[in-house]
Amino acid sequence: MKILLIRCILFFVFIQYSFVALSQIGNKGNQQFFKHLYNFEFYKADSLLSNLDSIQDASQYNFLKSHFMRWYYLPIHEQDDKILSLYNQYLEATTNEDNELNYLFVNSALLKAEFNYNQGNYYKAYHNGSKVYELVKLNLEKAPDKEELMFLSALYHYYYQYYKNENPIYGSMMWLFKEGNKQTGLEWLKIVAGGESIAKTEALIYLSHIYLRLENNLDSAFKYAEILHQMYPENLKFYEVYLESAISNNLNNESVQLLIQELQNSRKIYFQKYGICYKAIQRANRNDKNKRERILDLKNALSFIERNGGGNHLSSLIYYSLHQLTGEEEYLRQKNKYEVYQFALTGYLKSESN
Numbered sequence: 001m002k003i004l005l006i007r008c009i010l011f012f013v014f015i016q017y018s019f020v021a022l023s024q025i026g027n028k029g030n031q032q033f034f035k036h037l038y039n040f041e042f043y044k045a046d047s048l049l050s051n052l053d054s055i056q057d058a059s060q061y062n063f064l065k066s067h068f069m070r071w072y073y074l075p076i077h078e079q080d081d082k083i084l085s086l087y088n089q090y091l092e093a094t095t096n097e098d099n100e101l102n103y104l105f106v107n108s109a110l111l112k113a114e115f116n117y118n119q120g121n122y123y124k125a126y127h128n129g130s131k132v133y134e135l136v137k138l139n140l141e142k143a144p145d146k147e148e149l150m151f152l153s154a155l156y157h158y159y160y161q162y163y164k165n166e167n168p169i170y171g172s173m174m175w176l177f178k179e180g181n182k183q184t185g186l187e188w189l190k191i192v193a194g195g196e197s198i199a200k201t202e203a204l205i206y207l208s209h210i211y212l213r214l215e216n217n218l219d220s221a222f223k224y225a226e227i228l229h230q231m232y233p234e235n236l237k238f239y240e241v242y243l244e245s246a247i248s249n250n251l252n253n254e255s256v257q258l259l260i261q262e263l264q265n266s267r268k269i270y271f272q273k274y275g276i277c278y279k280a281i282q283r284a285n286r287n288d289k290n291k292r293e294r295i296l297d298l299k300n301a302l303s304f305i306e307r308n309g310g311g312n313h314l315s316s317l318i319y320y321s322l323h324q325l326t327g328e329e330e331y332l333r334q335k336n337k338y339e340v341y342q343f344a345l346t347g348y349l350k351s352e353s354n
Contacts, residue, residue: 033064034198037071039232059094063108066090070111074237075270077118078309084119091115106132106152137178143188151192151199155206158185162214186210193224204228208241212248213341216351221245236271239263243278248344252282269308276301277314281345284321291325298322312338320346 029048036045045068054061069087070076076087094108109128116124135149136156144150160180189210192203204224212221222245229235229242239259246256260282263275280301284294302318305311319335322328324347335346342348 030060030064031198034067034201035232037067038201038235040071040234040236042068042072062090062093066094066108066111074268077115078270084115088115106135133177140178140180143191147192147195147197148199150188151203154185154188154192154203156185157181157188158206158210161185193227201228201231204231205238205241208245212241212245213343216343216348218245218248218344218350222249222251236263236266240274243274244345247278247281247285248350250285252285256282273305273308273311273314276304277317281317281321284325295322295325298325313340316340317345323347 029051033045033048036042036048049061049064049068052061052064066087069083069090073079073083073087076084079087091108091112109131113125113128113132116122116128132152133156136152139149139153140156144153157180160177161182164180186207189203189207192199193207194200204227208221208225208228211217211224215221221241225238225242225245228238232238239262243256243259243263246252260275260278263271264279266272266275280297283289283297286294298318298321302315302322305314305318316335316338319331319338323331323335339346344350
């Protein structure tokens, strides 16, 4: 068990909570591809893919295709075997043609680590994550010049310290790796988020998530989530941290309501669950609505989530709202059972840390 945990640490450090890491490739065509992908303009992204020669530009094509599938079939790890097999083929076909750790290869290694971890192939996850560690460990002392590398190093700094403090088992084994610093990680992420590379998007994703769910700093979370939403207003996945930070900050304007409705109206059950959950929680916070009706709304939302594959995070949010409305301890016990993040929406006092 201890050996398995050691092998998993690198994976956790680099891709926990990750959407895409190091998706930036130099030419403008590929940058445009990712802008379309991030904004859920799948037909435009696919059109750019069709202009690539899958034979002559095989590695690049496979790399972009794997990213396309990851977003189009979100969440990819919940898809059927046929889609997962095809996705893995594109990942494996992304080769390192120049035998160096270029950015394309680094990104592919991270996605392979994520895929193998979700499939239970922990050794393969470790193997791919360790390739990235070899690159990053040499760039921790001072801020790297390249924003892409700074982004990876920032993640290492933050999550090294986070897991060391969060889990005593991990903490006891961290001496195997180079020291990281959480504040350095956050500072470097902010630098990248203020830059112009495509890594800017990933930095904003991480800052939004970290400040909302790990640091419990609601103001900072909303600030970065709002920037991300303004950049990619059609990305339903990005609505998640935006709406949760808005609800945490007691914002309930027309814009928030419209985004919740868009999630509910999605053709994908995955997004519908989020919309139904957020709408029930918002209604539960309204004193002008009958208490019995608010409780029923929450129970109906919980039932919908359970009928459609479940979801610990969303369930914990609903159980906490039920506890707040009823005072029943059983709801609190259920919240603690399903709780993924200890933050404002699950009953923890907000932090003022930056």
